[in-house]
Amino acid sequence: DQQVKQNSPSLSVQEGRISILNCDYTNSMFDYFLWYKKYPAEGPTFLISISSIKDKNEDGRFTVFLNKSAKHLSLHIVPSQPGDSAVYFCAAIDQAGTALIFGKGTTLSVSS
Amino acid sequence: EAQVTQNPRYLITVTGKKLTVTCSQNMNHEYMSWYRQDPGLGLRQIYYSMNVEVTDKGDVPEGYKVSRKEKRNFPLILESPSPNQTSLYFCASSPLDRTNYGYTFGSGTRLTVV
Numbered sequence: 282d283q284q285v286k287q288n289s290p291s292l293s294v295q296e297g298r299i300s301i302l303n304c305d306y307t308n309s310m311f312d313y314f315l316w317y318k319k320y321p322a323e324g325p326t327f328l329i330s331i332s333s334i335k336d337k338n339e340d341g342r343f344t345v346f347l348n349k350s351a352k353h354l355s356l357h358i359v360p361s362q363p364g365d366s367a368v369y370f371c372a373a374i375d376q377a378g379t380a381l382i383f384g385k386g387t388t389l390s391v392s393s
Numbered sequence: 394e395a396q397v398t399q400n401p402r403y404l405i406t407v408t409g410k411k412l413t414v415t416c417s418q419n420m421n422h423e424y425m426s427w428y429r430q431d432p433g434l435g436l437r438q439i440y441y442s443m444n445v446e447v448t449d450k451g452d453v454p455e456g457y458k459v460s461r462k463e464k465r466n467f468p469l470i471l472e473s474p475s476p477n478q479t480s481l482y483f484c485a486s487s488p489l490d491r492t493n494y495g496y497t498f499g500s501g502t503r504l505t506v507v
Contacts (some may be wrong), residue, residue, distance in 0.1 A: 315495075324397070324483050324498030325436070370436065378489065379443070380451060381426070381496055385435035 284308045285373050287384035287390070290306075298393045300358040304371030304384055307352065311373040316345060316356050319368045329356070361391045395420045395425050396504045401500035406474055406506055414502050416484030422497075423477045424466040426451070427459065427478040430501075436483065442467055443489070474506040 287304045294300045309392075312333050317325035331338040331354065338345050340355045344357045360367055371384040396420060406412055418425065428443035428451075430468045437453030442461040456478055458470040484492075484499040 310489070317498075322501070324485075324500050325496075326498070327495040330495065378424075378439050379441060379449065382438075383428075383436040385433065 282307070283384075284311075284386040285371055287369075289387050290385070291388045291390070293390045293392065294361045296363055296391055298377050299359045300356075300361045300365065300389055302356040302358075302369050302371070303391065304356075305352055306352050306354075306373055307353065307373065308373070309349075309359050310375050311382075312348060312376045313374045314345070314354050315372045315374070316343075317370040317372060317383075318365075319370060321388070325370060329357050347362065348368075350385050358389075361366075363391050363393050366391050367391060395497065396440065397484055397486050397499040399482075401502060402500065403503050404505070406504070408475055408506055409473050411475060411477060412471050413505075414482060414484075414504070415465045416469065416488040416499060417465050417494050418467075418484075418497070419465065420486060420487070420488075421464065422486035423464070423489045425461065426485045426487075426496075427457070427469050428483045428485065429453065430483065431480050432493075439469070439482075474504075476505065476506045479506050488497050 313332040316328040318328045319325045338354045344360045347354045368386045372381045398416045410456045417456045423444045427439040440459040482502045485496045487496040
């Protein structure tokens with residue numbers, strides 16, 4: 282059963298607008314959440330993370346929001362740029378810290 | 394430069410011919426892991442290691458072996474590859490510091506088993 286779900290396989294946004302990528306999880310024991318960005322022919326690159334004890338974390342144009350009661354997190358990119366076009370993976374790690382569990386990814390396309 | 398290095402980047406092999414994909418990191422990370430990426434399935438963990446001589450199974454370990462004899466190296470071994478192991482493989486490493494979970498991934502190994 283999939284513990285981390287990204288229900289939107291793709292998202293298209295215009296340059297300068299906000300991109301919102303969503304992620305849902307089922308395991309309430311997850312301790313930490315991360316977002317990774319992946320370009321073709323490259324490995325995933327760490328983007329931003331959030332601890333389960335927080336509800337928001339910002340890093341430049343990227344903000345991650347966590348709603349524990351809804352078991353939902355989202356990544357906001359403002360403003361979106363064409364270079365942001367990539368596959369974005371949501372991931373979670375449990376308290377044992379033995380595995381990074383990934384969603385299936387959302388392909389973001391930012392058009393100029 | 395801090396990095397995870399995988400070799401080879403591309404490999405085509407035949408069913409049953411043993412192969413090893415190497416992974417090396419230069420960040421002195423305790424934790425290392427192997428993932429495979431398949432269309433529509435995302436990234437799934439194969440094996441992981443919390444430190445030297447400590448390895449354990451992930452979600453999809455069947456058909457794979459690993460070893461961790463040195464901290465920096467974590468090779469993935471396919472004793473008898475089969476076509477269903479055709480995939481894109483990523484090695485990753487991370488410190489065990491719970492405030493820093495920025496896993497570093499290698500560039501990937503695309504394996505085709507015919």
